[in-house]
Amino acid sequence: MAKLFATIHLIVGALALAFMIAVAVPAPASAQGGPTATTNEQQLLKQLHDGVIAGQVSIPDKKAANLIHPAGRNWREYHTVTLKWIGGIAIIGMLVLLTAYYLWRGTMRIESGRSGRTIMRFNVFERFVHWLTAVSFVILGITGLNITFGRSLILPWLGPSAFSEWSEWAKFSHNYISFAFTVGLVLMFLIWVARNLPSRNDVVWFKNGGGMFGGAEPPAEKFNGGEKLIFWFSFFGGVGVILSGYVLLFPFYGTTVGNMELAEIVHSVIAMLFISMMFVHFYMGTIGVEGAFESMAGGTVDVNWAKERHSLWYEEEMQSGAGQAMRQPAE
């Protein structure tokens, strides 16, 4: 019995001690009736995580957990002001340069005249790949520019309803034709990459300005230095717009709103420069160089054109399947 009392005494004593320790620990300092801790918006705005003030939500859409996202303001500034300047300068600037160049140099003629004999430059598959990429690029370019400039340039004279209708079609075209462009770009890379590796000939070509600023065109392979530059610009630019484009095409598939804004910035900047660069290609392939368009239209070029523009390639062709490649014009 005494032993039981002693045990109880010990337990009560231990509890009393524990209680005393517990009350001795200072309780959190609470203001008079106020909250024990405050959550301050100004402070949270200063220490944003991933550009947002985020919390918890009880709904499945986790994007809804972002309470305030001030970074949207910067993106708005970019999209409505900066991008228009980048695009405007890149595109209009390039058109001005090309016009000035055309007025100065005019069309680069075949110096020795047409021989009347032709040689195959691009086979039917090469032309198919080129035009698949080219047509999809033009549609993507126009429908894409509509998103940036349409509201200022087209909406005023098309009216709200018609412009919305067109823009919705433009949006869907942009989204779906991206796949055709992707296929075109991949195939184009595969069929032409070997012919576009930089070589010593390109150094000489660039040193002489490719004959663009006077003098004859330096010896060039199937693709000259300038064409190789266009090829690599198209490849890297294409990869850039494709990757950022697919991020935009699949919104919030593992991306945050900040990532989406960044993807739009990357996509639009590359696209504007890409369009600007392609104007050089359009120029050279049409009015810039006599006989150049034929190579992508019918696939054949005049022998004299080949000699003057791509002498190394011409010699190579002559040594290999010259007999088959040469064609007499049908009288």
Added chain:
Amino acid sequence: MARMKFLCDADRCIECNACVTACKNEHEVPWGINRRRVVTLNDGKPGERSISMACMHCTDAPCAAVCPVNCFYTTADAVVLHSKDLCIGCGYCFYACPFGAPQYPKLTNFGSRGKMDKCTFCAGGPDTDGSKEEYEKYGANRLAEGKLPLCAEMCSTKSLLAGDGDVIAKIYKERVAKRGYGSGAWGWQTAYHETIAS
């Protein structure tokens, strides 16, 4: 004319989500769309605060600025509304919105997100006030009936205030003065470039 605003007194919000439910019910909002939501900061930690958030009907609204088809407009009461007939569902307003307000009926890929939907401050849309078309596209037009947004009207703790900005700011300031604390008018700095001293 009033300058309509929302103000959520976070020190009063008890995260009951009744505003969210009221909004969904009043406007027959489709499944998956949250015109209003309650976000809890520091959940389970000291300083926990819940804030009911929807479109703040910003001054110089970013959504309206980035819209490629210019489908937004501001009413005489400074409520930011949009036309679903013009919206192409591009999603840009969501990127620009500081409050995550724009919602899309479909969260699918290929940009087929459908027409954007957001809080209308219970003010409907460009269709005729109180018409069937307006109700189907934008929900009830309580403002046209002389009523304020339902979310704030039925808030049990009167945490969420909706109405003329000067009036609700005055109510909030009085509360802060009386009880001695307040965590501020959440989002006002971002939406209206002004704060209420707390």
